[in-house]
Amino acid sequence: MTVTPTSSTTPPASSAAANAAAASSSADDQMSQLSGNFSTFLTLLTTQLKNQDPTSPMDSNQFTQQLVMYSQVEQQIQSNTNLKTLISQGTSNAASMTTSYLGKKVSVTNGQASLSSGAANWTYNLGTASAATQLTVTDANGKVVYTGAGATTMGNNSFAWDGKDNNGNAQADGAYKLTVTANDTAGNAVTSSVASAGIVTQIDMTSGTPQLVIGNMEVGLADIAAVAS
Numbered sequence: 001m002t003v004t005p006t007s008s009t010t011p012p013a014s015s016a017a018a019n020a021a022a023a024s025s026s027a028d029d030q031m032s033q034l035s036g037n038f039s040t041f042l043t044l045l046t047t048q049l050k051n052q053d054p055t056s057p058m059d060s061n062q063f064t065q066q067l068v069m070y071s072q073v074e075q076q077i078q079s080n081t082n083l084k085t086l087i088s089q090g091t092s093n094a095a096s097m098t099t100s101y102l103g104k105k106v107s108v109t110n111g112q113a114s115l116s117s118g119a120a121n122w123t124y125n126l127g128t129a130s131a132a133t134q135l136t137v138t139d140a141n142g143k144v145v146y147t148g149a150g151a152t153t154m155g156n157n158s159f160a161w162d163g164k165d166n167n168g169n170a171q172a173d174g175a176y177k178l179t180v181t182a183n184d185t186a187g188n189a190v191t192s193s194v195a196s197a198g199i200v201t202q203i204d205m206t207s208g209t210p211q212l213v214i215g216n217m218e219v220g221l222a223d224i225a226a227v228a229s
Helices: 015-050 058-100
Strands: 106-107 114-116 120-127 132-138 143-148 157-163 172-181 194-206 209-215 217-221 222-226
Touching: 058 194, 106 209, 114 120, 114 194, 114 217, 120 132, 120 172, 120 209, 172 194, 172 217
Parallel strands: none
Antiparallel strands: 106 194, 106 222, 114 172, 120 157, 120 194, 132 143, 132 172, 194 209, 209 217
């Protein structure tokens, strides 16, 4: 399910949706099998009771064990039903909550930014001034598409990428990740963090977990650091 303003377009269905559907189908099959076993067990038990020899009735311990098994299967079916209900309610509540992000500008902290029409922008923070800073951009498959020198100033620095690799080839629109590697004059690593910003245009629920659609990428709520009107 995708919650979106009427002016937005729906993003392509992700492979996660197919995985979620397969998992749901498997769970339904298992539930049907369990219910079938439960019904079979009940039929066998009642048939056994009706046809037992009155002069040599079933051993009480054996009968008690079968009743315990009966109760355990019944409880398992009920637990599974209740769990499916809770999951469904949680998904619905999450969808309602995340709609408040629509149209808002958010800060993304997983290092990703959306490349659109040859432009992607990041802000990276250096804990201290560095002697050398290297910027590496990778695509959704983890392939390095660009490397270059970055700023060495302590604090926040900006990086605007034109979407071209080191050979000048334009890359396809999509989600790209920036990694910052910096060292001080003594060769020690300088702490760094990377963020990007964008407007949330849609909420993608096809995987069962809310994903915010920002430009040409999707991010989870855990990767959002701040929200602005």
